[in-house]
Amino acid sequence: MAKDKDDIIEDVTGSEYKYGFTTDIETETISKGLNEDVVRLISRKKNEPEWMLEFRLKAFRHWLTMEMPTWAFLDIPEIDFQDIRYYAAPKTGTEEKNWEDVDPEIKDTFNKLGIPLEEQMALSGIAVDAVMDSVSVKTTFKDTLAEKGIIFCSFSEAVIHHPDLVQKYLGKVVNYRDNYYAALNSAVFSDGSFCFIPKGVRCPMELSTYFRINAAETGQFERTLIVAEDDSYVSYLEGCTAPQRDENQLHAAIVEIIAMDNAEVKYSTVQNWYPGNKDGVGGIYNFVTKRGLCEGNGSRITWTQVETGSAVTWKYPSTILKGDNSSSEFYSVAVTNNHQQADTGSKMIHIGNNTKSTIVSKGISAGKSRNSYRGLVKVAKDCKGARNFSQCDSLLLGDQCGAHTFPYLDVQNPSAMVEHEATTSKIGEDQLFYCNQRGISTEDAIGLIVNGYAKEVINKMPMEFAVEAQKLLQISLEGSVG
Amino acid sequence: MLVIKDLHAKIGDKEILKGINLEIKPGEVHAIMGPNGAGKSTLSSVLAGREVFDVTEGEVTYEGKDLLALPAEDRAREGLFMSFQYPVEIPGVSTVNFLKTAVNEHRKYKGEKALSAGDFLKLMREKQALVEMDAKLMNRSVNEGFSGGEKKKNEIFQMAMLEPKLSILDETDSGLDIDALRIVSKGVNTLKTSETSTIVITHYQRLLDYIVPDFVHVLYDGRIVKSAGKELVAELEEKGYDWIKEEVDGKK
Secondary structure (H helix, E strand, C coil): CHHHHHHHHHHHHHHHHCCCHHHHHCCCCCCECCCHHHHHHHHHHCCCCHHHHHHHHHHHHHHHCCCCCCCCCCCCCCCCHHHCECCCCCCCCCCCCCHHHCCHHHHHHHHHHCCCHHHHHHHCCCCHHHHCCHHHHHHHHHHHHHHHCCEEEEHHHHHHHCHHHHHHHCCCCCCCCCCHHHHHHHHHCCCCEEEEECCCCECCCCHHHHHHHHCCCCCCCCEEEEEECCCCEEEEEEECCCCECCCCCEEEEEEEEEECCCCEEEEEEEECECCCCCCCCCCCEEEEEEEEEECCCCCEEEEEEEECCCCEEEECCEEEECCCCCEEEEEEEEEECCCCEEEECCEEEECCCCCEEEEEEEEEECCCCEEEEEEEEEECCCCCCCEEEEEEEEEECCCCCEEEEEEEEEECCCCCEEEEEEEEEECCHHHHHHHHCCCCCHHHHHHHHHHHHHHHHHCCCCHHHHHHHHHHHHHHCCCCCC | CEEEEEEEEEECCEEEEEEEEEEECCCCEEEEECCCCCCHHHHHHHHHCCCCCEEEEEEEEECCEEHHHCCHHHHHHCCEEEECCCCCCEEEEEHHHHHHHHHHHHHHHCCCCCCCHHHHHHHHHHHHHHCCCCHHHHHCEECCCCCHHHHHHHHHHHHHHHCCCEEEEECCCCCCCHHHHHHHHHHHHHHCCCCCEEEEECCCHHHHHHCCCCEEEEEECCEEEEEECCHHHHHHHHHCCHHHHHHHHHHC
């Protein structure tokens, strides 16, 4: 019965989609708001199989019973979940966007970051085909990957072409019950990436390169799933240094990573979503659940992040160290300036024996911002020989910003060795003057000092992005002098 | 090269420099001595452009330019160098990286091309030898964990790298043992030319035995109250500052 109703709706509204979905977005029922019909619509628009729709509906129904969490050290105004558009038509590439119309501020940042012009255009949503032969570029990469049996495609494609794999692993690391935003994402996720590396295969390229040229529409509710089978390796980079604007304010993504025996996954993030203006108006809310499962013995997951954007960043890339001898590292630089806020850190859950984890978190606060580190190191009762080292450093620029630390250590086995270090420092006027007296401008001096401070983390990033990340750090602190 | 006319400066509400007059020609070495609190360090900070001090009156002309109108980094790029009394530490920034940035900023300002990594290293090794600087210190963060002597040697090393026209040595001798004093002085003397000038700020005669001044000035209560040749140094060492203070206060 329900199916018939769907068909009727499809018939009536389906024809209009051919002529530009945007018109339909305007209509009341589909534009804003969230209810079961919207969830069904999303699933149908993507031609998803029944099991996928069921997954979404279960999550949605559970979300309805939950309440927004308020335990973070963040000031977030009320979010009206009915005032959000949960579905947007995928860009067809025939948009009439002109390069001249692109915000000069954005172009200026692109130039500062040293991004080549073709990529600048692609990132601004200019129809890429008109600028470079994107089709052939994409095809080359796809061929190389296909030869090795590596699957790398959009999540939506994976649901249709690799349903067994997706069904097997989806939600195994981040259950929809895990938290409020995980439930929301599981109900309305838009798209993301799916990556599968078969046994013994070492992915020959940074999956970042592919991603950048693709200039994917990073949606509001991104869903990414990475599966690395025994003895495989992949390095994946999410995001880009270029500033990204989006009319949608709420971004609640989920990233799940599973690493089997002796597999290694490196996941790097560079996040520079619009942070709001100098008075703290506007800006993206970036609420993310990222988790890795070191399922296999000897497996390894490394998280590296450079977070400079968003009005509010709320995320704890974490790893469950289930396999014996598995290990995980978390390296982070989080910058907050003006009125930005960040409550970020990591959770390392030690279950298997002789598991190791490292957390290096570098916070940089400027302006009137608030930057918090929140970390959990948990060692299970039967976990023997666990090792953890955590270091959380805060650097303060100026005297109106805040840096806070909330470390949690929950160690239930006496053989564990857990270390925690924390430092807080300022960039002193005397240091800046010393640099000035050697002919270095204050702006450059801050760049030098901040990059020296963040070096340990930046060095863990894929090379091409390390350089951009350095420039990005400097740019994001512009105007913080004083 | 440098003409200071009636310079007044304060920090907060406290006036420290109360009318400094001084003229320095190319090739000259001027020593500035005086009791604590006289304003010696304030003078060097004001010349270098430290913003915490306010200039309330007076002018300073450097190479024909209005020095006070330039921001600190431009003064440096114009060839003004200060060796700090208490060199600050900059964790995370290696000495190599720091100096390469500084040298290339100077070059950019003068319209010269930046030095390649290879050329820069060559320059560094050359100058390191001059001040007997331990090469191992180059890869450490600027001044981090350096002993007092190493910090002062690092100042002179930087001076050698940047080749300034006017150097202000602010109590360079404080915290130095005899050997370090000798090395630092040798460095300064080697760098001296007939085109460059030096202001040596110190309490003690010893440094001035090595870096021989052409002129000696006594700074007391924010003013230069006595100027003479190098024979004044021995007189001060013997009699202290009291006789000068009495002379000055007596006149009031």
